[in-house]
Amino acid sequence: MPASFHPPVRTLMGPGPSDVNPRILEALSRPTIGHLDPVFVGLMDEIKSLLQFAFQTKNALTLPVSAPGSAGMETCFVNLVSPGDTVVIAQNGVFGGRMQENVERCGGTAVMVKDEWGTAVDPQKVEDALKANPAAKVLAFVHAETSTGARSDAASLCELASSHDCLTIVDTVTSLGGIEVDIDGWGADAVYSGTQKCLSCVPGLSPVTFSERAAEVIKARDHRAQSWFLDLELVMSYWGEGAQRAYHHTAPINALYGLHEALLILHEEGLPEAWARHRRNHTALAAGLQTLGIEFVVDADHRLPQLNCVRFPDGIDDAAVRKALLGQYQLEIGAGLGPLAGKVWRIGLMGFASNQKNVLLCLGALESVLLQQGEKLEAGAAVAAAQASFAS
Amino acid sequence: MPASFHPPVRTLMGPGPSDVNPRILEALSRPTIGHLDPVFVGLMDEIKSLLQFAFQTKNALTLPVSAPGSAGMETCFVNLVSPGDTVVIAQNGVFGGRMQENVERCGGTAVMVKDEWGTAVDPQKVEDALKANPAAKVLAFVHAETSTGARSDAASLCELASSHDCLTIVDTVTSLGGIEVDIDGWGADAVYSGTQKCLSCVPGLSPVTFSERAAEVIKARDHRAQSWFLDLELVMSYWGEGAQRAYHHTAPINALYGLHEALLILHEEGLPEAWARHRRNHTALAAGLQTLGIEFVVDADHRLPQLNCVRFPDGIDDAAVRKALLGQYQLEIGAGLGPLAGKVWRIGLMGFASNQKNVLLCLGALESVLLQQGEKLEAGAAVAAAQASFAS
Numbered sequence: 001m002p003a004s005f006h007p008p009v010r011t012l013m014g015p016g017p018s019d020v021n022p023r024i025l026e027a028l029s030r031p032t033i034g035h036l037d038p039v040f041v042g043l044m045d046e047i048k049s050l051l052q053f054a055f056q057t058k059n060a061l062t063l064p065v066s067a068p069g070s071a072g073m074e075t076c077f078v079n080l081v082s083p084g085d086t087v088v089i090a091q092n093g094v095f096g097g098r099m100q101e102n103v104e105r106c107g108g109t110a111v112m113v114k115d116e117w118g119t120a121v122d123p124q125k126v127e128d129a130l131k132a133n134p135a136a137k138v139l140a141f142v143h144a145e146t147s148t149g150a151r152s153d154a155a156s157l158c159e160l161a162s163s164h165d166c167l168t169i170v171d172t173v174t175s176l177g178g179i180e181v182d183i184d185g186w187g188a189d190a191v192y193s194g195t196q197k198c199l200s201c202v203p204g205l206s207p208v209t210f211s212e213r214a215a216e217v218i219k220a221r222d223h224r225a226q227s228w229f230l231d232l233e234l235v236m237s238y239w240g241e242g243a244q245r246a247y248h249h250t251a252p253i254n255a256l257y258g259l260h261e262a263l264l265i266l267h268e269e270g271l272p273e274a275w276a277r278h279r280r281n282h283t284a285l286a287a288g289l290q291t292l293g294i295e296f297v298v299d300a301d302h303r304l305p306q307l308n309c310v311r312f313p314d315g316i317d318d319a320a321v322r323k324a325l326l327g328q329y330q331l332e333i334g335a336g337l338g339p340l341a342g343k344v345w346r347i348g349l350m351g352f353a354s355n356q357k358n359v360l361l362c363l364g365a366l367e368s369v370l371l372q373q374g375e376k377l378e379a380g381a382a383v384a385a386a387q388a389s390f391a392s
Numbered sequence: 393m394p395a396s397f398h399p400p401v402r403t404l405m406g407p408g409p410s411d412v413n414p415r416i417l418e419a420l421s422r423p424t425i426g427h428l429d430p431v432f433v434g435l436m437d438e439i440k441s442l443l444q445f446a447f448q449t450k451n452a453l454t455l456p457v458s459a460p461g462s463a464g465m466e467t468c469f470v471n472l473v474s475p476g477d478t479v480v481i482a483q484n485g486v487f488g489g490r491m492q493e494n495v496e497r498c499g500g501t502a503v504m505v506k507d508e509w510g511t512a513v514d515p516q517k518v519e520d521a522l523k524a525n526p527a528a529k530v531l532a533f534v535h536a537e538t539s540t541g542a543r544s545d546a547a548s549l550c551e552l553a554s555s556h557d558c559l560t561i562v563d564t565v566t567s568l569g570g571i572e573v574d575i576d577g578w579g580a581d582a583v584y585s586g587t588q589k590c591l592s593c594v595p596g597l598s599p600v601t602f603s604e605r606a607a608e609v610i611k612a613r614d615h616r617a618q619s620w621f622l623d624l625e626l627v628m629s630y631w632g633e634g635a636q637r638a639y640h641h642t643a644p645i646n647a648l649y650g651l652h653e654a655l656l657i658l659h660e661e662g663l664p665e666a667w668a669r670h671r672r673n674h675t676a677l678a679a680g681l682q683t684l685g686i687e688f689v690v691d692a693d694h695r696l697p698q699l700n701c702v703r704f705p706d707g708i709d710d711a712a713v714r715k716a717l718l719g720q721y722q723l724e725i726g727a728g729l730g731p732l733a734g735k736v737w738r739i740g741l742m743g744f745a746s747n748q749k750n751v752l753l754c755l756g757a758l759e760s761v762l763l764q765q766g767e768k769l770e771a772g773a774a775v776a777a778a779q780a781s782f783a784s
Binding site for chain 1: 395398399400402404406411412418419424432438441442460461462463466490496497594616617618640642643644650652656
């Protein structure tokens with residue numbers, strides 16, 4: 001006979017989901033109301049405004065897709081890419097590959113511009129590809145690669161696209177709330193994110209925003225989007241302006257309570273303050289990791305403070321260390337993906353989880369487990385280095 | 393400055409979301425763990441088993457899609473319908489029309505077999521269509537039409553499809569947990585449901601199940617599904633057998649806690665007991681409505697006990713009544729859709745909300761509001777009729 005599920009209380013310092021603020025967990029459990037209730041329509045309007053704040057945009061077409069980040073990605077592609085279109089994709093990790101899958105499933109041609117995993121997207125290569133493909137309709141890239149911890153220069157890439165008359169599709173899943181995301185400043189056209197990274201909310205929703213220019217392209221389509229569920233022309237009849245909202249699908253009411261609370265927390269802290277906190281905790285973690293002989297995959301200029309992708313020392317049993325961290329300390333850190341599998345750990349310091357307590361816990365726990373594994377380390381040195389960083 | 397959102401405490405007796413059991417709301421707020429955590433993988437296995445129980449199936453390919461019911465519908469179509477395929481769709485309400493949208497967006501041809509809204513699907517018309525379209529690959533229909541409250545004969549329709557070598561796609565969004573759903577008994581091939589109806593869970597997930605035969609068709613495809621997010625070949629790498637689960641997308645962890653608890657509650661009660669409870673409360677509601685001069689749209693043999701679609705008396709101000717119920721009694725009932733808009737109410741008695749208390753509340757509140765609107769009624773008669781029904 002199955003019984004109620006009571007999860008262990010973990011500390012989530014992987015690539016996401018990250019630790020959820022208890023205020024958000026509590027919000028999820030508030031009483032459900034109807035998806036056409038006038039009070040709920042008011043909440044939807046507030047969520048839109050708060051998303052515009054988080055994305056730094058005035059885009060009217062800003063809303064949370066009722067499904068995880070990969071559905072947000074698909075929303076961008078199925079609404080902007082038609083059969084026969086060419087899309088230039090800058091790939092420097094897992095998610096550029098997923099973009100290629102999306103383009104091809106839309107009947108488009110993907111022109112791949114590849115950079116090494118762990119490096120930023122090279123704007124020169126992108127410019128060469130845009131020149132070589134003058135018919136390209138869209139440039140797609142990942143701002144913050146969750147698989148490698150690398151940040152690319154979104155402003156420059158959007159400017160390049162614009163100068164070649166291309167729309168942009170930008171993945172900000174791991175960046176939103178952790179480092180600067182400036183949709184209007186960049187001039188980005190179609191942008192998706194996730195809730196379970198630096199917004200510290202539970203997974204399951206994908207905030208998206210579309211520029212006026214992208215909205216015009218969608219309205220001018222001569223065919224229906226291949227997805228009914230993700231067709232923005234239909235979704236907007238529910239999420240659009242005015243008090244009258246036409247039923248499209250049943251919104252995930254309680255998940256939206258959580259997202260509202262998460263955005264409110266970010267609004268209360270302020271964007272620059274949240275970004276500074278992520279930098280400060282990253283700096284302290286990096287100081288501690290250095291004493292453990294653990295090196296970053298990404299060079300200092302392009303590191304994401306919220307996702308620390310690090311090479312562990314030779315001879316370390318990757319799975320055994322992660323299992324010990326989980327078993328002894330209830331601490332989750334992430335494994336490597338793709339070519340980095342078995343070579344790196346991904347240590348998240350995202351949103352609510354980006355705090356001094358977690359920095360010390362992670363360093364102390366990792367040091368303990370590495371000592372158990374026979375590594376020669378000076379006990380306490382990692383924590384001391386982080387303490388010094390916080391004090392400086 | 394926005395503030396935390398505190399919803400009013402409604403009683404949800406519309407077409408869904410229905411009232412959520414507080415056990416489920418509490419489950420949503422349990423601590424988030426990782427989507428690859430071994431403890432979470434164990435929970436996924438339990439959810440699969442409980443879904444098999446609820447659907448009455450042994451299908452291995454049984455899982456909750458990480459998005460609402462309309463994404464569950466789309467999962468069935470994008471995985472089974474290829475460009476050029478013919479699909480016979482029996483339409484007797486809103487959701488048959490949505491199926492047509494899905495087929496056409498998959499590049500298929502939809503052969504529509506239409507029945508009047510409020511009636512069951514006519515098996516004879518379906519048989520005629522299957523005979524006239526020998527190349528048809530799929531028969532799609534809605535078991536319990538949420539827009540009209542009509543139940544169709546799923547067993548007969550599946551048998552018809554089988555005898556014409558057709559797969560079936562069956563919508564059980566409103567039926568699962570409220571009336572008998574017997575996937576293996578029917579021999580249905582691809583079935584989707586929702587969480588916010590008779591499972592009394594929050595909206596946002598869509599349980600699906602696929603027969604061995606449907607799974608073979610999916611494996612034998614010579615092209616990729618047009619949706620990456622809903623491609624079952626990829627989704628199954630995460631939801632499939634064994635302890636090793638490959639990352640596809642980040643599962644909506646806390647929503648799945650809620651679904652697990654909802655299925656557990658159904659399991660504790662038992663399927664026949666849950667169906668009997670829905671019938672009993674429907675019978676009492678119907679007795680009360682009769683005293684108010686309110687008639688059912690659907691004939692007695694095909695009525696859904698969980699969704700009572702009723703014509704209100706001539707001259708009633710539809711919107712004013714629903715607004716008064718919401719304002720004075722915090723009670724939500726549903727409006728009509730499509731050709732039934734402005735003519736009917738849809739009164740849900742779904743899952744946790746299907747209880748004696750709600751029957752009396754709804755009748756008492758409706759009677760009060762109708763009296764306020766100047767209707768000539770005997771005060772208390774509706775409640776008395778329901779009490780008599782419960783006592784009998």
